[in-house]
Amino acid sequence: MSLHTLTIHQLREKLRRGNVSAREATQSLLDRIQSVDGKLKAYLWLDAEDALAQADAIDRSGIAKNGKLLGGVPVAIKDVINVEGQPCTCASKILKGHTSVYDAFVVQRLREAGAILLGRTNMDEFAMGSSTENSSWGITHNPWDLERIPGGSSGGSAAAVAADEAFAALGSDTGGSIRQPASLCGCVGFKPTYGRVSRYGLVAFASSLDQVGPFTKDVADGALMLRVLAGHDPHDTTSVPQPVPDYTAGLGKGVKGLRIGLPKEYFIDGMDREVEAAVRAAIKKLQDLGAEIVEISLPHTDYAVAVYYLIATAEASANLARFDGVRYGARVTGEDVIDMYGKTRGAGFGPEVKRRIILGTYALSAGYHDAYYVRAQKVRTLIRQDFEKAFERCDVIVTPTSPEVAFRIGEKTDDPLKMYLCDIFTISVNLAGICGVSLPCGFTNDPRLPIGLQVLGKPFGEETVLGVAHAYEQATEWHKARPNL
């Protein structure tokens, strides 16, 4: 068996025993990337020499053999998270040539845990999109069908992990950007509770919604990664100083006696039949494993997409104002400074980013601020309360991750609204600030494309969510399936 197909816990076992070195593990991935990434284009940037040098340093120091959680494990990073000395473009022309001058908190955590920072993965520009088609540097292909999109915005990270081009990858989730591509590529994607993981060093799209999280090949690896990433950071005052449990140790308790909520609003008309069937079968499986199924209601679900596209774009309109050509990134000179701003931003941002900046600017403008931004905040509170009430009756909520499987490249690019509806089951989670995971729960028949199951938990209920996901995964074989490349 080639090293690149291993999970983190399998690889760590070999590293610990000294059967393999960090260099061998890294070289195995580099070979895999060399052979398949030409087709997938999951990576935007990779420095093989640097990765091997990191691996050698880890081998020399003995970190790979000791108890460090990720000692000698290469991890891919979404191009929106700063790694000192590596490029960070957010897949945008406006940051072409920009090199990070500092490490994100999560990157510091990875380094401390002994990980190798492998390379940068593709994404929708500034994390705005659900297909990775909005990248300025080209499209990433779904490993199960190269004609199809990998989901987004963290499509590169999801495709890399699903295609054994990485043992794990970091992504960011603002409205589903980890869970939806994990679902469409057939891997595990975890979105932590807002405040569980520091955002310091994650280039902001919508600050009140963004969270960093891991892509992994199975749930146990997700628990391991989360243990490394989670925790309070004094540089992010929205991160919460709450102790981090040993998520790995919490696995294996089963679902007996747990109440699983099914929101009636999520099993909607127009959902892909095979998706619905797979999710219903998964629910049946959980019931067989001893869970109790309860119907719940999230009555404000219909408003989630509208609320999201007001709040996220409003915040983005300010967050992206700093890209002006004055201090870093690309600059297009102009007659005067205002002209320079216009030309720089006009040339630097892609159409979807411009659309959202304009929408957000409008929502905050005098005369519209109350009708749009303020009202959206009020409805956001109602959506959060929906979940609070629902969680009085259940321990986790189970839904499809996405109403459909991976669609064809170009299929929705002309219809932004259709694209926005891809996130209909993931968006509310960010508005409510709760945690959730997507894991494989089946395939469509023809073509054979992965289907994702979403498990949602209470704020800081990561342990319970991981426990349910792990119990389901261990009772099924879906996570072992690999695309033919």
Place this chain on the structure above:
Amino acid sequence: MQYEAVIGLEVHVQLKTKSKMFCGCATEFGGSPNTQVCPVCLGYPGVLPVMNEEAVSKTIRTGLMIGSKVAGFSKWDRKSYFYPDMPKNYQISQYDLPLCAEGAVEIKLDGGKTKAIGVTRAHLEEDVAKSTHFETTSGVDFNRAGVPLMEVVSEPDMRSPEEAFAYITALKEILVSGGISDCDMEKGQLRCDSNVSVRPIGQKEFGEKVEIKNMNTISGVRRALAYEIQRQTAALQKGEKVSQETRRWDDAAGRTFVMRTKEYAHDYRYFPDPDLMPVVVSEEMIAAARKLLPELPEAKRQRFIKQYGLPEYDAGVLVADTALAGYYEKAAVASKNPKAISNWVMTELLGKLSEAKRTIGECAIQPEHLTELVALVDGGQISGKIGKEVFAEMFDSGKSPGLIVKEKGLVQVSDTGALEGFVNEAIAKSPKSVADFKAGNEGAINFLKGQVMKLSKGKANPQLVGEILQRKLRGG
């Protein structure tokens, strides 16, 4: 028709804190450009702000000093506009829930009257960078970007440039005495914008308001307002309308120019900053701020008058400069003659300081040495005249007056035997003055006194010399 002006002021004050508002960079003035910067205050992708607690506590202290209500719950908002001196192209400020609301600053008017100028609000924000324009390019120094900036907004309670001048002076006194800011306008630590309108006396409604920017000194504020009131009044008298706009004061030209009209007013698109938690001000925080409150200038002035027996004028001058008041008090509290200490400070010390272009902080004379000097004069060890000589030496060398007197042998001569010798010599040398005195010209004695002082090299005890002269001339 008679018109009156209605003036409101927005004063921006850089707080005296070690680090910037949302990052750990130093705030010191005068560093080489872009040496006190980091990814946070340069607005790099992915950074987050962390609130400076000391700045919040100083704003609360300011609120307490001007009798404001300190908010129990306050928050941060983003104020958006594009400008090269704004690293993020939005400024973190406070929009609808400032830390301090309502309050007043008392100003002194002519004739000893006082007037309370209302303060609408005081809130915190981050300062912007400083742009410099060269021939074909511009440079931006981000050292200033992110320095804690407190904005104090007054009610439109002032009616003349003089009142505005008095308001800024009084506010500055409060802020300096409270250790909130050094308020050095030359270093940009205190900056001021003004709103001014004009209306017929007796009319209740305000006229069209004009905002004036770029007034870099307190006297500049006074000049700008005087010009603007005159401009608006003239327009109204001609039957023209004053339009609501922002104007820039040009101190060299002595007039204001239109910067932007109402149609081009910014839409700042304020919204709560999702990167920062709201500020919850606890009772403990307010109590802690209260402990650090200084004595207010007016209270200190009254105390100086009472405790040290100073005239109102002297007390006013001393209190106007917190450091000077502190210096005076150190010298006065140990002295039997605090009034004399004040005389020395007011005339000799302030004179010498301004001559040497030094601040009281840079003064070589220790306060306790000034106490000692007054004691030497009062005790008759040296004359007042020698005292001034000793003072000059103290100012230059920082030596104690006792040491200077000893080194230079300046102890006053009070030995009557020695003095009589000098008196005899003076009388012998000046027969004309003696004759004048005897003819009834009492003033002539001063010339003789002067001669004695000269002969004794200034060391003769002037009182004794007078007595001996009187006796000799009258007794003949």
